[in-house]
Amino acid sequence: MDIMRVPKRRLNERTQQPLAQICKFWLQGRCNRNPCTFWHGQTPPLPQSAGYRHTKTNTPYCNSKEVLISKTTAGSRIAEPVQKPSLSRCNARTPPENTPNHNSKAVLITKTGEGTCIPQASQKPSLSICKYWVTGNCTYGDQCRHLHSWHNGDGISTLAKLHEHKKVVTGIAFPAGSDKLYSGSTDGTVRTWDCNTGQCANVTNLGAEVTSLICEGPWIFVGLLNAVKAWHIPTASEFTLVGPKGRVLAMIVGNDTLFAAAEDGVISAWKGSSDANSPFQLVASLSGHTKAVSCLTVGLNRLYSGSMDQSIKVWDPDTLECLMTLNGHTGEVTSLICWSDFLLSGASDCTIKIWVATEEGPLKVTYTHTLENGVVALNGMTDAEGKHVLCCSSRDNSVRLYELPSFSERGRLFSRKEIRSIEVGPGGLFFTGDDTGLVKVWKWLEETKVAACS
Secondary structure: OOHHHOOOOOOOOOOOOOOOEEEEEHHOOOOOOOOOOOOOOEEEEEEEOOOOOOOOOOOOOOOOOEEEEEOOOOOOOOEEEEEEOOOOOOOOOOOOOOOOOOOOOOEEEEEEOOEEEEEOOOOOOOOOOOOOOOOOOOHHHHHEEEEEOOEEEEEEEEEEEEOOOOOOEEEOOOOOOOOOOEEEEOOEEEEEEOOOOOEEEEEEEOOOOOEEEEEEEEEEEEEEEEEEEEEEEOEEEEEEEEEEEEEEEEEEOOEEEEEEEEOOOEEEEEEOOOOOOOEEEEEEEEOOOOOOOOEEEEEEEEEEEEOOOOOEEEEEEOOOOOOOOOEOOOOOEEEEEOOOEEEEEEEEOOEEEEEEOOOOOOOOEEEEEEOOOOEEEEEEEEEEOOOOEEEEEEOOOOEEEEEEEOEEEEEEEOOOOOOOEEEEOOOOEEEEEEOOOEEEEEEEOOOOOOOOOO
């Protein structure tokens, strides 16, 4: 360090210690050093002298650590850690070598009155994304406590960002054996993406909001207002299935039947037909919910439906009769998945519940996991080691990755707005779609055996 560049400091006449000086650049509103060796305030701190204790200071000095010896009423002296100015100016663009960032595990060493050194854990990093970094305005760089990344946790990378949709992504489908990815949005379009180039290969404008989208075998099903569009991929033929009333919010295929849930609380059911001109026949309308049905899943030889009326209904897929109603949530049931012998449900009441069948017959809640925000969507997969990972999108614009059955958090994915769609693909791939219209392609870093939940 060039000692000639050290700013001249005015000394206290009695103690011969440097006095704090007000930063002239701060007064002009253009100091960009963080931390700065000069005082940011209208009045500099009082000089440290015997008989005075400054139990709280906001002095933004950095680097060096000293011990302030203060006088107590009993005449004894107590050692307290305090920071003094460095002899060199801190450069905000080049953080000090030992400054911990959000990835470090540094400890602070403080001096006690007996002269022993005790390690203390440094301030824990935040698990939230830096809002200033998102807009490109964070000046803290690596010293920022908040995340400067769209995800945290090990073993996950972003492969692609597909930006073409203008509104909420309501469904993502990756047909087995296909090299095309399909996504639907409330901007009224279904986009077809080439998985080899990452480019949009085709846009179909349906003239109405796409409120759900799934695939089954060679078929793509698109939920619209008062209808479902069925596309046969090999022949590019298209069929319109009528019956639902209002927006079709969820669809699922089970027992060779297509189920579509609508805003009026009714679930429409179609069976396959040999008629080439009308390959689907409406066979039933399942009534029972008092409000819109928001999610569906199949498993354990049952159909499950979640509703804005806060209930879950269990249906026999053969007879299409309601077998039981599950009441456990105190908010809208937003997502359902079946995994092995368990039913998992997420709701706006900030809980995930795990249901299991009992000897008596009805399903019972065996575990409730509470979050800070409402649940938007659930899906599940297995990681490279075969461990079960639950993906939970919540209303804080993030997806939490929980390892089951412990519910220990493996990491988080972040977005500018809520992530409503989570879809699992082959070879360690999975996809998310958010309210900005962005579709992201993610991948486990190691070779994985990923299986979607049934």
